[in-house]
Amino acid sequence: MTTETTNDVLSASRGRRLPSATPGARVRGSAARWKRLLNQRILLTAARAAPCPPGLEPAEAAALPVNGLTAWQALEMLGLGRGQRLLVTNGARATGSLAVQLAAAMGVEVTATASAYAADRAFTRVASGRAGGRKVVLIR
Secondary structure, three states, X not given: OEEEEEOOOOOOOXXXXXXXXXXXXXXXXXXXXXXXXXXXXXOOOHHHEEXXXXXXXXXXXXXXHHHHHHHHHHHHXXXXXXXXXXXXXXXOOHHHHHHHHHHHHOOOEXXXXXXXXXXHHHHHHHHHHHXXXXXXXXXX
């Protein structure tokens, strides 16, 4: 998977899957073949595009799906199910925080480690807001 971000949306058809697709919007796109992203202009379907989260630099937004895919593949390889336990080290960083959220959504009991700085800045907000109300234990 190759990803790229831009704020040069020239035109867009709005729809349910990508409601914020308007000219000038910041979007992230992915292509199965990286050479397509070298073109000056490309056509992306809604399945290959997503709005960039506000506050992220283009490089950070482009890396987001890669981190999510890494977290998902690791959890899939572990084969954990509801009620099993998982320790996520570096749980406040990109891949770790996504692993925490995905595992918690699967019903896994998650314990995560993070530095005090990272925990205060990101992890507590992410875990409480996106873990679906499930318990996540944080070790600083």
